[in-house]
Amino acid sequence: MTAASKQHASTKESNYLTAGYGVRSWLLTVDHKRIALLYLISLTTFFSVGGLFAVLIRLELLTPQGDLFQSETYNKLFTMHGIFMVFFFLVPSIPAVLGNFFLPLMIGARDVAFPKLNLLSWYVYAAGGLVTLFAMFAGGVDTGWTFYAPYSSTYANSHVILAALGIFITGFSSILTxxxxxxxxxxxxxxxxxxxxxxxxxxxxxxxxxxMVLGTPVIAVTILLVAIERLLHVGIFDPALGGDPILFQHLFWFYSHPAVYIMILPGMGVMSEIVACFTRKRIFGYKIVAMSSLAIAILGFLVWGHHMFVSGQSMYAGFVFSLLSMLVAVPSAIKVFNWTATMYRGSITFATPMLYALGFIGLFTIGGLTGIFLAAMALDIHVHDTYFVVAHFHYVMVGGMVMAYLGGLHFYWPKMFGRMYHEGLAKVAAVMIFIGFNLTFFPQFLLGYLGMPRRYHVYDEDFQVLNVLSTAGASVLGLGFALPICYLIFSLKFGKKVGDNPWDAAGLEWTISSPPYEHNFHEIPEVTEEAYDYGKREAARV
Amino acid sequence: MSTEHHVTPLRVYFTVFALLLGLTFLTWWVATIDLGAWNTTIAISVAMTKVMLVVLWFMHVKYSNKLIWFFAAAGVYWLVLLFGFVMTDYLTRLPVTGWGG
Structure with missing residues (x-):
């Protein structure tokens, strides 16, 4: 895509980073780009907190005995890891950081439709995060990130209400975005x-x-119902009070399964941008890839019961949910096939963002295919609540979403800050993350298939070798994640300055200066061509 | 029809507000009478009527364009999906015969 009116850079004009100075100019900003950076800092903080819990979990699982923690403490560790990673990192990550920064730029707008609402969403997110952090320091919560009732609503002896309140508040941030x-x-x-x-x-x-808009209110209501039962003893989920625990699971998964698509869909969007740029081709089957995003959003709402095959849910309902779960794999597969077809006979460059994109394709495919295993009722009964499930969703969430997030961050970094990171170090980090990730989570497929249940810190001695491998992989993965934090921060000051379009990428966002001006475009551009018109660019170059 | 230019008279708001209060009273009153399965049906019907009043007048959907109608309808449709699929579970469960039964 090229704009009819090109935006010309002027080195004298201030960009969004230099448009105002001081804490006040950041905390009261309504510039979508600055709000994206506020999110970037807070998300990285919560990712680090969640990661710290993962380190402690993997250390505990080095040996079959409970050496480091009591059972109750271990329950709190995996709960807090899940809560911070899911609600405070994975759900908001790409929309809040890359979406906030680039969506207006990509459509030729000077800001989002409601800039003040945008800033409010960050404050709401931060408030929710602080409440949950307070819950953590007050002693944590031990229900698992799923808050299953009636344990959460009646029996749990930890800070359920406080942690749930944090998630409840953060949900409004999602809705506003x-x-x-x-x-x-x-x-x-x-x-x-x-x-x-x-x-x-x-x-x-x-x-x-x-x-986000259609699903998040349901989780908010569900959390509210847990609070009502816990505080006022109104029977909603607890059978002892006349409630139904399976109702909780229906309501919870009505949001939380589509939430998986909240996490992965923006990553798929990043993938399309990277694959098109580094293969110098228009995305194969553009329309079907666009429509598959909508299909995933709609079908994703109709599959939640596959989390409940062993809950006591009717087997007929289970059958319907199983069938629909198989169906949702189709639009996901369309995307993977079309990225692969885009690469076919493309002029591929193996820059850092492309390494992450290639990692995404492989890892997301494994995550997606093992999802089909879990959608099959008979097999799910064997591997339900085992490490097979843990490995599956980490392949989708980390292997898919986090790879896409890092790929997107590396792809857009020169546009966001006008400086390039150290490419050699970035490639080393990408390879470390890929190897570390597989070493961490592939053994968990085997552990789960062999019968090791999730959420226990004491396990059979036969499982130790695979657990040691997993912990070793986690160490490599942790270093791999730490590396980008270091060289990206370093690049802000010492990185090589780059031009407006260092990747020679198509798209309105690459026609403006790096870093962008405060109001993005001097003149609103007029678009006359399709997206990803790399064919014309390459022809012009020849 | 455009949202920007429509000014709703105050009396419309007060009328809707009075209707909402009346329907709340109706919900309470019906709850005091044992109508069997009809209690739930009436309670949900009253709640849905209140939702419609709020959405159409308080949220100005009545005076909005088709796109807003589409999104408002999507919200209702998603609620139907939630209830519908939950009921596929509740209505097709096998009878519980007890442990070992």
């Missing part, structure tokens, strides 16, 4: 930027926003 992105995409596209010319990253964030 979702509403903002939907309105922005509908109302603020540049002239000529029709729906079928939109970058696939915008399509993916649009589909994600639909899920």
């Amino acid at each position: 979702g509403v903002n992105f939907i309105a922005t995409t509908h109302r603020m596209r540049a002239p000529g930027l029709t729906w079928m010319r939109l970058p696939l990253f915008v399509w993916a964030n649009y589909a994600t926003s639909l899920i």
Whole structure:
């Protein structure tokens, strides 16, 4: 895509980073790019907290005995790891950081539709995070991130209400971001930027926003019902009070399964941008890839019962949910096949973002295919609540989403800050993360298949070798994650300055200065061509 | 029809508010009478009526364009999906015969 009116850089003009100084200029900003950076800092903090819990879990699991922690402490460790990673990192990560920064740039807008609402969403997110951190310091919570009732609503002896309140508050941040992105995409596209010319990253964030707006209120209500039962003893989920525990699981998974797509869909959007740029080709089957995002968003709402095959749910309902779960694999597979087809006979460059993209394709495919295993009722009964499930969702969430997030961060970093990181170190980190990840989580497939249950810190001695391998992998993975934090921060001051379009990428965001001006575009561009028009660029180059 | 230019008279808001209070009273009153399965049906019907009043008048959907109607309808449709699929479980469960039964 090229804009009819090109934006010319002026070195004298201040960019969004230099438009204002001081803490006040950041904390009261309504610039979508600055808000994205506020999110980047807070998300990285919560990712580090969640990661710290993962380190402690893996250390404990080095030996079959409970050497380091009591059972109760271990329960709190995996609960806090799940809560911070899911609600405070995975769900908001790409939409809040890369979406906030690039969605308006990609559609030729000067900001999102509701800039003040955007800032409010960050404050709400931060408030929710602080409440949950307080719950952690007050003693933590031991229910698992799933808060299953009636344990959470009646029996748990930890800070359930406080942690749930943090998640409840943060949910509103998701809703605000979702509403903002939907309105922005509908109302603020540049002239000529029709729906079928939109970058696939915008399509993916649009589909994600639909899920955020439609699904998040249900988890908020569910949390509220747990609080009502816990505080007022009104029978909702606890059978002893006349409630139904399976109702909790229905309500919880109605949000929390689509939440998996909130986490992965924006990553798929990033993937399309990277694969197109580093293969110098238009995404194969653009329309079907765009539509598959919507299909995932809609079908993703109809599969939640596959988390409940052993809960006592009706087997007929289980059958329907199993069938629908198989169906949702189709649009996901379409994306993977189309990225692969895009690479076919492409002029591939193995820059750091592309390494992450290639990692994503392989790891997400394994995560997705093992999801089919779990959607099959008979097999799920064998591996339910084992490490097989833990490995499966980490292949999707870390192997998929975190790889895409890191790929996107490396791809867009020079645009965000006007400086390039150390490419050699970045490649080393990408390879370390790939190897460390597989060494951590592949053994867990085997552990689960052999019968090791999740959420226990004492296990059979036969499982120790695989657990040691997993912990060794986690060490490599941890170092791999620490490396980008160091060289990316280093690059802010010492990185080589780059031009407006260091990757020679297509898209409106690459036509403006790096870092972008405060209001993005001097003139709103007019779009006359389709997205990813790399064919014309390459022809012009020849 | 555009949201920006429509000004709703105050009396409409007060009328809707009075209706909401009346329906809340109706919910309480019906709850004091044993109508068997009809208690739930009436309670949900009253709740849905209140939702419609709030969405149409307080949230101005009545005066909004088709896109807003579409999104509002999507919200209702998703609620139907939630209830519908939960009921596929509740209505098709096998009878519990007890342990070992």
